[in-house]
Amino acid sequence: MKRFLVVACVAMLALSCDPWTHLDDDDEGGGRSGFGRWTVKTGHDEDLRKVSLVPQTATIAALRAMKPPPDLNGDSPRFTYAGSPEIQTYRLTNVALAGYKLESDGDYHLVLVDGAGKSLIAEIVDPRRVAESWKDRTTEARKAFDARHTASGSFQTAGETVTVTGVGFFDLLHGQSGAAPNGIELHAVLDICFGTDCASIKAAAAPP
Numbered sequence: 311m312k313r314f315l316v317v318a319c320v321a322m323l324a325l326s327c328d329p330w331t332h333l334d335d336d337d338e339g340g341g342r343s344g345f346g347r348w349t350v351k352t353g354h355d356e357d358l359r360k361v362s363l364v365p366q367t368a369t370i371a372a373l374r375a376m377k378p379p380p381d382l383n384g385d386s387p388r389f390t391y392a393g394s395p396e397i398q399t400y401r402l403t404n405v406a407l408a409g410y411k412l413e414s415d416g417d418y419h420l421v422l423v424d425g426a427g428k429s430l431i432a433e434i435v436d437p438r439r440v441a442e443s444w445k446d447r448t449t450e451a452r453k454a455f456d457a458r459h460t461a462s463g464s465f466q467t468a469g470e471t472v473t474v475t476g477v478g479f480f481d482l483l484h485g486q487s488g489a490a491p492n493g494i495e496l497h498a499v500l501d502i503c504f505g506t507d508c509a510s511i512k513a514a515a516a517p518p
Contacts, residue, residue, distance in 0.1 A: 346482060350388045350396070351433070351497050353441035353477075357388040357397070363500070365401040365475045370424040373400065374490045378480045382493070395478025400496060402432075402475075404506055407468040408488065412461035415439075418452070420499070421488030422474060429488040431481070432474050432496040440498060447500040454502050473508050475501040 349355040379389050389396045406423040413419050416436030423429045437449040455461070459468065465487060476496025483493050503509050 365399045368400040407472045411465045430490040435498040
């Protein structure tokens with residue numbers, strides 16, 4: 311655990327020193343709905359019913375090792391091939407919340423880091439923009455986050471251990487803070503809790 315905290319602190323320092331953490335290039339289309347696979351991110355796509363909301367335990371390293379679809383582009387529908395992370399919900403347990411930011415589209419951009427200093431992005435979507443079947447869970451995730459932090463348009467460092475559950479999503483790389491090299495994210499986040507071995511994330515039924 312001590313090594314994990316040291317690595318997380320180093321990652322936080324790197325994030326706070328890098329100039330790109332103070333830019334607005336994390337924002338998904340400058341707040342414009344419909345940009346960058348927007349329907350997939352918010353669960354408004356026709357393949358939403360194929361997404362399993364029963365979380366699989368995962369690691370940042372395992373998600374970063376997944377191969378992105380070769381035909382990924384800004385208009386790609388949800389990838390539903392066998393084993394696609396975009397039809398699965400994942401749980402990352404006891405990872406570091408290195409930093410966060412409120413994007414202009416209303417999402418909370420979280421940078422999660424493992425004990426080796428490897429990162430990926432998780433996004434708590436604005437509950438007003440998600441599909442009805444995700445609304446309750448994203449609302450609760452926002453409430454849990456807001457009880458601990460106040461997100462703003464400036465990138466802020468944190469340094470807490472968290473457990474996060476969210477739907478897998480391949481984003482296009484465009485200079486996002488903390489992005490995995492394959493663009494994998496948890497987007498949308500459906501639950502978050504704070505502290506080592508914090509309360510288990512509730513299982514959810516499939517969308518009605």
